[in-house]
Amino acid sequence: EIVLTQSPATLSLSPGERATLSCRASQSVSSYLAWYQQKPGQAPRLLIYDASNRATGIPARFSGSGSGTDFTLTINSLEPEDFAVYYCQQRSNWPRTFGQGTKVEIK
C-alpha cells in the first residue's frame, strides 16, 4: 500500500497570504495524484487531478505541481472560503490511498 504523508498538519495563515501544502508518497505514483478540499460538514471537493490539472470550476489561485514522490498544492492569495482541510490521494496503485490531511486555518 502506498502511504501518503502530508505536511504540515496545520497551516496558520492570514487571508491574502500564499499557502504551500506538501504531499510525499512512499513510492513513485508518477503524476497520478489528486487534491481535495473539505469544509466542516461537507463532502470533499476535487481541486486538482493528475498532479497539475485543475478540476472544472476551480479558481486559478489553486495550482498543483510535482511528480514521482513529491507533490505540492499552492493556494495563491488565500480567500476566506479557502480555510479548510486538504487531502492528497493517489490513483497509481490499489488500494487508492489518501494522505492524513492538512488543515489551513485562519491566523
Next chain:
Amino acid sequence: EVQLLESGGGLAQPGGSLRLSCAASGFTFNIYGMNWVRQAPGKGLEWVSALNGPGRNTYYTDSVKGRFTISRDNSKNTLYLQMNSLRAEDTAVYYCAKSGTGGGFFDFWGQGTLVTVSS
C-alpha cells in the same frame, strides 16, 4: 448537473448488516467507475471500494474484503454497498463518489450517509 444521493445508513449492531444505495443522475452512469469512500468521526478519508462501469471489476480495501460487496444496477443508475459482519470500526460517513475520466480519482461526491455500528 451531476447528483449523487446516498441512502441506507443508520444504526447497526456489531455483526449486523446494512445496504447502502447511491442514486446517480446527470451523467451517463454506465460508462463511469464508481466508488465508496468513508470518513470515521473526526478522522480522514479512507477509500473503501470501487467498481468499473460495466460492473465486472471490483476492488476493496483489505479491511472490508470478504465482508462488503459493491455492485451496481445500470438500468436504475444506482450503486450499492452491501455491508455484512459490521464492526465498530466501520462507523463512518460513507460517501458515494464518481470516478473521473481515466479513473482512480473522484470528481463528484454525494453528501454522505452515516453508518453507526454499536450495541
